[in-house]
Amino acid sequence: MKKTYKISRDAGTLKPDLCIIGAGSAGLSVASIAVSMGASVVLVEKHRMGGECLNVGCVPSKALLAAAHHAHDLRQAGRFGIGTGEGPSVDFSRVREHVREVVSTIAPMDSIERYTAMGVQVIQGEASFTDAQTVSAGGRLIKARRFVIASGSMPALPSTPGLDQVPYLTNETVFDLAEKPEHLIVIGGGATGVELAQAYRRLGSEVTLIEAGERLLSGEDPEMAAVVERALRSEGVEVRTGCAIDRIERRENSPVSILLAMGGDGIDGTHVLIATGRQAVTDGLGLEAAGIKTDRSGIRVDQRLKTTNSRVYAIGDCASGPKLGGRFTHVANHHAGLVIRNALFGLPVKAGDTPIPRVVYTDPELAAVGRTEDEARAEHKSIRILRWSFAHNDRARAERATSGHVKAIVTPRGRILGCTIVGPRAGELIMPWVLAMTHGLKVSDLAGVVYPYPSLSEVTKSTAVEFLKPLTQNPWSRRVIGLVRRLG
Numbered sequence: 001m002k003k004t005y006k007i008s009r010d011a012g013t014l015k016p017d018l019c020i021i022g023a024g025s026a027g028l029s030v031a032s033i034a035v036s037m038g039a040s041v042v043l044v045e046k047h048r049m050g051g052e053c054l055n056v057g058c059v060p061s062k063a064l065l066a067a068a069h070h071a072h073d074l075r076q077a078g079r080f081g082i083g084t085g086e087g088p089s090v091d092f093s094r095v096r097e098h099v100r101e102v103v104s105t106i107a108p109m110d111s112i113e114r115y116t117a118m119g120v121q122v123i124q125g126e127a128s129f130t131d132a133q134t135v136s137a138g139g140r141l142i143k144a145r146r147f148v149i150a151s152g153s154m155p156a157l158p159s160t161p162g163l164d165q166v167p168y169l170t171n172e173t174v175f176d177l178a179e180k181p182e183h184l185i186v187i188g189g190g191a192t193g194v195e196l197a198q199a200y201r202r203l204g205s206e207v208t209l210i211e212a213g214e215r216l217l218s219g220e221d222p223e224m225a226a227v228v229e230r231a232l233r234s235e236g237v238e239v240r241t242g243c244a245i246d247r248i249e250r251r252e253n254s255p256v257s258i259l260l261a262m263g264g265d266g267i268d269g270t271h272v273l274i275a276t277g278r279q280a281v282t283d284g285l286g287l288e289a290a291g292i293k294t295d296r297s298g299i300r301v302d303q304r305l306k307t308t309n310s311r312v313y314a315i316g317d318c319a320s321g322p323k324l325g326g327r328f329t330h331v332a333n334h335h336a337g338l339v340i341r342n343a344l345f346g347l348p349v350k351a352g353d354t355p356i357p358r359v360v361y362t363d364p365e366l367a368a369v370g371r372t373e374d375e376a377r378a379e380h381k382s383i384r385i386l387r388w389s390f391a392h393n394d395r396a397r398a399e400r401a402t403s404g405h406v407k408a409i410v411t412p413r414g415r416i417l418g419c420t421i422v423g424p425r426a427g428e429l430i431m432p433w434v435l436a437m438t439h440g441l442k443v444s445d446l447a448g449v450v451y452p453y454p455s456l457s458e459v460t461k462s463t464a465v466e467f468l469k470p471l472t473q474n475p476w477s478r479r480v481i482g483l484v485r486r487l488g
C-alpha cells in the first residue's frame, strides 16, 4: 500500500513523527502500530532486529524447553504403555539446530525488509541524544516530534569474586552450546534460572541451581512456587536455596567451582550460567544531554511512560517506575499501545491500570495474575481463597498430569483480586482470570459459563463454583426446595 506521508528532511536531518530507539519487542510494536496509523517513523537498532525475546530470550528458551519436554515425555512413555527402550538419546548439536531454526522462522517477521516495506525508515547504528530534541544515529540527525526509548535490558552480573576468572554463560551465550554441559551450575532461581535448569536437566545434564534467597521464584505465591521447586527436585535438579556465594574459582579437575559463604567443599561443575537478574541498557544513549533521569532500575518514567524529558517516552525492559508490569514481552507490547495513544492521539493513559499475567514455562507451568495471597491480605480485611486441584480434573487424569492446583483470591462479594495456577498448561488457563479481572467480572461469572468436557479449562469452573458452595448450604435453599416440592 502506498504511504501518504513523507519524512521531512532539512539538510539531511530527519523529522519524523516518532523516532524509536531499539527494535526489540517494545520498539517493533510501536513502529508497526504507528506506521499503520499513518505516522512517519524512524527506527534505530544497533544490534539484532527482534532484540532479546527473539534472539536470546523467550523464543530460544521456549524452543529449548520444547526439546527438553519431548525428552522427558519419552522417559515417561512407559506409564502409557509405550516402550522406548533405553530412553531418549539427545544430540545437542541437533537441539541447537532446532532452536536456531525456530528463531530463524520467526526472524522475518522482525526483519529490516519487513519493516521497510511497511514504511518504517530503519537505521542500523547506535542512537544517542545530542540534545533534548535531537538523536544522532548511523550518521544521521533525527529531530522527531516524539522519541521512544526501547533499549531493553542485559544480564546483571553479580560482583562475586572470581567470576571474571572463569568462563561463564548468560542468556546471551547459553543457546550457542553445541555439546551437553556435563554439570551445569545455574546461579539465580528466577524465571530464567528455573526454566533453563529444568531444560538442561531433562536434556541429560547434571544441574545444580543456586539461589541466594530462601526460595525459588520469590515474586510468586510461596505455596505455588514450592510445587515447581518440588518438580525440579524430583527430576534430579539439585536445588540449593539460601546460599550466599563466597567466590568462584577454576580448579584442576573442574572448570568452575562455587565456594559458598557457609563453607564446605564447594560445588564443582563444567559450566556456570548466570541468571541473577537484569539491568536496563542506558549506556551510550546520551541521556544526560537530553535531561533524562535514571534510577537503579532503569529510565525513570511516569504513569504515561514519559521520561523526565516530556518529548521522550521509555518503554519495555529499560523503563523504571511503579506498576509497569514487569520485564515481559507482553508488557513491552502493552506499553507500545499506551505510547501510541498518548504520543499520536494525545489521549490520557495510565500504566498499571491493566492486570498483567506472568507465566513461568516450567513443567508444571506457573501462571499468575493480580495479587498473591500475602499481597491481598495486606490490602483487604477479609478475603476468600478458592482452590481446585488438577487431581480432580478428568483430562489431567487422562494425561497423567495431575500435579498442581488453582488458587484464586476473591473478596467476600466475589471480586477477583488474583489467581495463581500451577499445573499443566497454566499459561493458557490463566486467561479467563485475566479477562475477568480486566473487565471487572466476578468469580460467579466464571462459574456461570459452560466449559467443554473433558478439558483442563474445567478447573476454572470448579474453582469458581467453590465460591458458590456456601450459598448452596444456605438453609433458605432447602426451604425453597421444600416449598416447591409441596406445590407438586
Ligand SMILES: Cc1cc2nc3c(=O)[nH]c(=O)nc-3n(C[C@H](O)[C@H](O)[C@H](O)COP(=O)(O)OP(=O)(O)OC[C@H]3O[C@@H](n4cnc5c(N)ncnc54)[C@H](O)[C@@H]3O)c2cc1C
Pocket (backbone or CB within 6 Å): 021, 022, 023, 024, 025, 026, 027, 044, 045, 046, 047, 048, 049, 050, 051, 052, 053, 054, 056, 057, 058, 059, 061, 062, 125, 126, 127, 128, 150, 151, 152, 153, 171, 192, 281, 284, 285, 315, 316, 317, 318, 327, 328, 329, 330, 331, 332, 361
Ligand atoms: C532467557 C529469557 C527468557 C525470557 N522468556 C520470556 C517469556 O517467555 N515471556 C516473556 O514475556 N518474556 C520473556 N523474557 C523477557 C523478554 O525477553 C523481555 O521482556 C523483552 O524482550 C523486552 O523487550 P524490549 O523491547 O524492552 O527490549 P529488547 O528486546 O532487549 O530490545 C532492545 C533493543 O534495543 C537495542 N538498543 C539498545 N540501545 C540502543 C541504542 N543506543 N541504539 C540503538 N539500539 C539500541 C538493542 O540492541 C535491542 O535490540 C525472557 C527473558 C530472558 C532473558
Ligand SMILES: NC(=O)c1ccc[n+]([C@@H]2O[C@H](COP(=O)([O-])OP(=O)(O)OC[C@H]3O[C@@H](n4cnc5c(N)ncnc54)[C@H](O)[C@@H]3O)[C@@H](O)[C@H]2O)c1
Pocket (backbone or CB within 6 Å): 158, 160, 187, 188, 189, 190, 191, 192, 193, 195, 210, 211, 212, 213, 217, 218, 243, 244, 245, 275, 276, 277, 278, 326, 327, 328, 358, 359, 360, 361
Ligand atoms: N517466562 C517468562 O516470562 C520469563 C522467563 C525468563 C525471564 N523472564 C523475565 O526476565 C527478567 C529476568 O529474570 P531472571 O530470572 O533472569 O531474573 P530475576 O531477577 O527474576 O531473578 C534472579 C534471581 O537471582 C537471585 N540472585 C541474585 N544474585 C544472586 C547471587 N549472587 N547468588 C544466587 N542467587 C542470586 C535473586 O535472588 C533472584 O531470585 C524477569 O523480569 C523475568 O520476568 C521472563
